[in-house]
Amino acid sequence: MSDCWICGAQADSGEHKIKKTDLQRAVSGTVNQKSPIYHRVSGIKKRPIGSLKAEALKFEKSICATCNGSLTQPHDYSWNILSSYLADNVIEVGKEIDLINVFEGDIEENVLNVHLFFCKIFGCAVLDAKLELDLSNLANSIRTQSSCSDLYIKIRRSNNGKSSSYCALSDLQVFTLEGGGMKYVHLFYTVGNYSVDIVYSTDIAGLDLTDYFKPNGAIAKVVIGSVEYNQEYSAQTTS
Numbered sequence: 001m002s003d004c005w006i007c008g009a010q011a012d013s014g015e016h017k018i019k020k021t022d023l024q025r026a027v028s029g030t031v032n033q034k035s036p037i038y039h040r041v042s043g044i045k046k047r048p049i050g051s052l053k054a055e056a057l058k059f060e061k062s063i064c065a066t067c068n069g070s071l072t073q074p075h076d077y078s079w080n081i082l083s084s085y086l087a088d089n090v091i092e093v094g095k096e097i098d099l100i101n102v103f104e105g106d107i108e109e110n111v112l113n114v115h116l117f118f119c120k121i122f123g124c125a126v127l128d129a130k131l132e133l134d135l136s137n138l139a140n141s142i143r144t145q146s147s148c149s150d151l152y153i154k155i156r157r158s159n160n161g162k163s164s165s166y167c168a169l170s171d172l173q174v175f176t177l178e179g180g181g182m183k184y185v186h187l188f189y190t191v192g193n194y195s196v197d198i199v200y201s202t203d204i205a206g207l208d209l210t211d212y213f214k215p216n217g218a219i220a221k222v223v224i225g226s227v228e229y230n231q232e233y234s235a236q237t238t239s
């Protein structure tokens with residue numbers, strides 16, 4: 001068994017690639033053997049899944065039960081509140097979400113929690129893809145409940161022509177510089193009509209981060225971004 005990438009204990013827990021509450025909300029009904037959801041990964045045929053707890057819906061075990069449980073529960077919880085709001089409200093591209101209408105408690109704390117939820121998803125995706133990337137700053141942010149300076153998220157309409165029950169976690173796209181260094185890694189998390197783009201970069205010079213955000217202690221509104229973005233860097237490798 002490998003070590004938990006967040007705290008170093010034994011990794012005995014696999015996080016859902018798409019949160020179970022998101023899957024449940026998107027499919028809106030009971031999932032069982034008689035009414036399964038359909039699951040597909042690159043190159044593998046669609047197959048029915050009769051439970052939202054199925055291992056196929058999770059990352060490989062790369063964190064421990066404590067990190068997946070009590071440590072990150074507040075992050076999951078804040079994301080669930082925002083996700084529920086996004087599912088219930090059709091907000092067009094360019095329009096703002098006033099976070100005072102979303103969160104009842106401290107907005108800053110909730111924004112940080114949502115950010116840390118995607119830090120966890122991103123870190124687990126990196127390990128699943130066996131991408132060599134130092135996750136220590138992400139782990140440190142999650143452990144110390146502080147913002148990770150290298151991770152940005154954007155909320156947008158999915159605009160993918162799929163049904164509102166379509167959920168997906170994209171493959172990681174790794175953009176490298178001509179000299180071989182990594183410029184950034186991109187991943188997106190889709191639940192029905194909206195998606196969250198996640199960009200990780202230690203050098204954002206030249207990147208188009210329009211409508212992306214990270215906690216800065218003063219976020220009151222979030223703009224719904226568009227699906228388009230125009231990075232100067234072209235994909236050289238995709239894992």
Ligand SMILES: [Zn+2]
Pocket residue numbers: 004005006007008009063064065066067068
């Ligand atoms: Zn752990």
